[in-house]
Amino acid sequence: MLIAKAGFTDPLHAPLTHFPIALVIGAFLFFLAAVLFGKKNLEVTARHVSILAFLFVFPTILFGVFDWLHFFKGALLPPIKYKMILASAVIVLLAVGIIMGSELKVRTTPMMVVYALAVVSVVGLGWFGGKLVYGGWSPAPEAVPAAAKAATAPSGTTQAAPAGQRLFAANCSACHPNGGNVIVAELPLKKSRTLASAAAFTAFVRSPKMPNGSESQMPPFPEDQISAKQTGELYTYIQSMLAAWK
Ligand code: HEC
Structure with missing residues (x-):
């Protein structure tokens, strides 16, 4: 379907x-x-x-x-x-x-x-x-570069999609199709300063704030929704997509 x-x-x-x-x-x-x-x-x-x-x-x-x-x-x-x-x-x-x-x-x-x-x-x-x-609002099927597959799939297994990609499709891509931002277009995920390190990224996802520190329209993702391991997988996936999202 x-x-x-x-x-x-x-x-x-x-x-x-x-x-x-x-x-x-x-x-x-x-x-x-x-x-x-x-x-x-x-x-x-x-x-x-x-x-x-x-x-x-x-x-x-x-x-x-x-x-x-x-x-x-x-x-x-x-x-x-x-x-x-x-x-x-x-x-x-x-x-x-x-x-x-x-x-x-x-x-x-x-x-x-x-x-x-x-x-x-x-x-x-x-x-x-x-x-x-x-219309670009929803989780679009995204081409995953081979590098992303190699980064997340343990060698020797044939996974349909790497964990990070599945996490992204399920939790993020509705608002961030192709690394963009359908709610606040000026703050696309792909250009975010929070991608500078996995720690900064995780801190943001746990408690999103606007760049000026005010309240964000992005929902927070606590540990019970996305585990520490999964934020790592998400980070790897997003990094691997940055070239494709340009
Ligand atoms: C309901 C919509 C929505 C969902 C779902 C969502 N976001 Fe966001 N996201 C936003 C909005 C709105 C902003 C801009 C406001 C801000 O930066 O706080 C944003 C901004 C961001 C930024 C850029 C922050 C900055 O200021 O540079 C990153 C990184 C990000 N989101 C990652 C994620 C990840 C990873 C997920 C999935 C786990 C996700 N988002 C899910 C709405 C969403």
Whole structure:
């Protein structure tokens, strides 16, 4: 699966999104057909489909939040903000549509507007989701120079990816794709003075601070999340990538 290859190993949010998106579009199309061909019963179908969509929205959001906490440590990146607004819009629009549809005489125009806006919202959600996964915000599959492989893989073993690379993909690359910085672009990881020594690097990762000492938007990684051995592996990996990230 492409998305897993891009580092999104949580298997649920991405496939789940297809259900509400398809159902919302389906509800819209059924309602459109009902109006175009004057078939009342298709309005009922549209409403049932939108109820299904409503039910699917919640697990989709839940797993989306899990992915967000895992890959972006809950950082409020712009696409995440837009997704939150759009997801709320979808919930409200579907609920309004379902309630409106329960009346015997459905007013066509407002109903059509509600369904159409729901379609726009789910499409927007998919679009920003795509931006997060493919737009440089997310753990991109990174080419590892042979030197990095040699540095971390014990000779004689055939490891898929060196430990440092896996640690980086799982913990850092969401905010630091290609050694950059999606939150504070002026402070890319690859140019950091904290890379001067492993000790300085580890101290920073344990307790990130802005260069002026003020509070950082980067989450701290305590020992129980990334061990001392692992910060060493991360450091080795990052050093090995500096040339490739230039
Ligand atoms: C949620 C987003 C986020 C994650 C995840 C994240 N960082 Fe950062 N990182 C930032 C931000 C924001 C900055 C800039 C602010 C600062 O320097 O404190 C930063 C800065 C840095 C810097 C440069 C510091 C400087 O001032 O020069 C290094 C080095 C760094 N991060 C390493 C890491 C490593 C290693 C990981 C994974 C273990 C990681 N980051 C995970 C957001 C993140």
